[in-house]
Amino acid sequence: MIPTLLRIAFTTLRRDRVVQMSVFLLPIVFFTIFAAIFRSQTRGVTAGVRAAVVDEDHSEASRRIVAALAEEKGLRVRTAARPEGAPRGAAEVPLDRARALALVKAGDVPVAIVIPAGFGAGFGAFESRAAPIELLSDSSDPVAPQVVSGLLQRIGMTAAPDLFEKLGFSLFERYGGPMTGQQREAMRRWTSSLTDTAPAGPGRAPGRRSAAGDSLSASIVPVRIVDVLGDQKRNPVVALTAAGIAVMFLLFSASSAGGALLDEVESGTLERLLTSRAGMGTILAGKWLYVTLLGVFQVTVMFVWGMAVFQLDLMHHLPGFFIMTFFTAAAAAGFGLVLATLCRTRQQLGGVSTILILSQSAVGGSMFPRFIMSEGLRAIGRFTTFNANALDGYEKVFWREAPLTDLWPQVLVLAILTVVFLAIARALARRWEST
Template identity: 30%
Template sequence: MIFPAARVMFLTLLRDRGALAMAFVLPPLIFVIFAAIFSSAGGDQLRLHVGIADLARTATTTRLVQVLRQEPTLRVTYSDDASAEDVRGLVKDGAVDLGLILRSDLNERSAGAPVLLVTHEARAIAGAIMAGHLQRLLAVHMPDVAFAQVLADLEAIGGITSEQRIWIDETFKEKAHETRDDPRMRDAGLVASESALPQTAGWAVSYYAGAVAVMFLLLAAVQGAVGLIEERRLGVYDRLLAGPHAIAMIILGKFLFLVAQGSVQAALVFAAAYLLYGVDFIASFGPWITTTLAVAAAASGLALSLCVVCSSRQQAQVLSTFVVLILSAAGGSMVPRFFLPPWLQEAGWWTPNAWSIQAYSSALTPGSSVTSLWMAWAILIAMAAGALLFSLLISLRRRSI
């Protein structure tokens, strides 16, 4: 019985050419795409997007702006009339990964650190990476400023005579302790770091709550929509299809159920984030529920459109798994989008994941751009409507579901 059972499965797969192609063509294709995604996370392809405001307009800050704009490992958004609030707004809205505000001459320390690094808690690692980039660029392209920084730091701690070496070590430890006491402002002489968000717990987790929610909604919606194929095979809808507009009504009914199911699932994800990590989505309940409904609609429409083009459950499962994995990886549900190469970040805007994450971020971040939020809602709703219309047209053309 062992070999006959294996033979039956082999013949079933062999006869289903769609499932056969998906079973053996999609795995290497997934590997190629994921290799492009994850190999860039730690290599030279990583290009942070930086917003810059030069408030000082001195010779050294002008040189630094020029160095940053010519650096191939960075993407720079710069305007001559940009203000500090403009940069903070770009960071809040996710238009840039982080911001640099040049507050005074780089050789001037009397008013604090001349460079302010504005970060987002969901992209905190970008700030550490940029601080390293900045030190390297100063050492290579502006050694005079780097040397002046060292002298200023030495003068600030009273010199480096052999008798004072122990005192210097103790002073460094005290300064490090003072830095850790204030998480919103870390002064390192040349560079100070500031969060663009209020000092509230849960900002980093809120990103992953949105990212995981949309990926899970896609997976769950596909599993619900796959039932269409099984019900069609069993003849469940044979009598229903005799009525007027029956196909459209069945598709719309499935769509509404999947939207409701997805909304409840997203609510459970954010409830867990609220209870365990303090993600206060209740304070922005109106924008949050609107975002959740739009995300659930986009996921449901996509799931239905995937299932109506498949002729067997096996085809639908393989194709949907492939599509959900690719959309989730390119859209930022698996890896933060700033880790992706620039071409893949641009491609990610064609996925519901990227717009869902953007919508949740804008909905939960105080002071974020209303235009950014409305644009994300509009695109998610357009994706849902387009996918639903495609499902209806394919089903009506076949005269079956």
């Protein structure tokens, strides 16, 4: 009896490509995406934190730290940029605090490292009077300032050991009495050897550096992290989470609602509709509009829930929210119609949409933040998924509080996607027209 039942099950599996895809292809696709994301994390290099660097101190210590930061493989440092508002081809000028802050607020970099005036005077003193390096951070990427802070401790030890040594002995003389001429000459030779053999930046004596960094990390390079975007916001991360989840479920509901077209084929109502005054173009337009409005309603309900339960600040962002939600829902509806017109049955639609939507959502940032992805994967997400573009728009609205005009790149991409999806769906739907 059991062999017969197994035979039925395996024969069905052999002939059901959708189940085969769900069982074998989907896990492989997901494994690949997750492996690509987390491999870049464990390597610690490909993710390369983008950071703007401003030297307001212009001391020997600050110059060495800037040089070491530039050589640090874990960072991608910018020390110059076009003046704000300058045309695309304009020459870059060294960054100042205001320009670096603008870069952080615009989302160009997640953190700006500002070495304030007076930093060098207190460098290595292990005393509270030292002016701390300021990390102007975008806390939507909480990892970047922590990484930079850690790297600064390491760089502080390795970039200027001679300065540490000099300051240490001056302290010794202040509290322990002056050194003899012989001691002073020995000191000079050692300091000289440190300067000659110790290029700035990482790469030397990791054991010693690590030990020092661990024990002194709190005081070698004083650092103050300033959240320049999230400080005045009420629970802003909820908005980004809501957007990520909303976009993914928007795709699912669009695919499901688009699948109503397949139900209409199955039940014969599409055939009947086509004998009425409604042509295929009208039918698709009607379906698209319905799915779009459904999507707008769905996302609105979700954000209202976020507002009621998680203090999401929806009311102050309504125009941007509705612009992004409409264009996102419109593109999602087009995508749902493409899937529905591409597939032959509901079952096929279920399998194909699950694979495509989950993959898009993973790469596009709906499942985990894109700042933990490598640059390459982020670029793939931006060019292959509409999740990434939609989430960038929501981020501008809720996080960066950008003016509505700043949404044009995302709106343009979503509008183009909508048109392309509708054109594809229209072409695919020809199979249901007169034969």
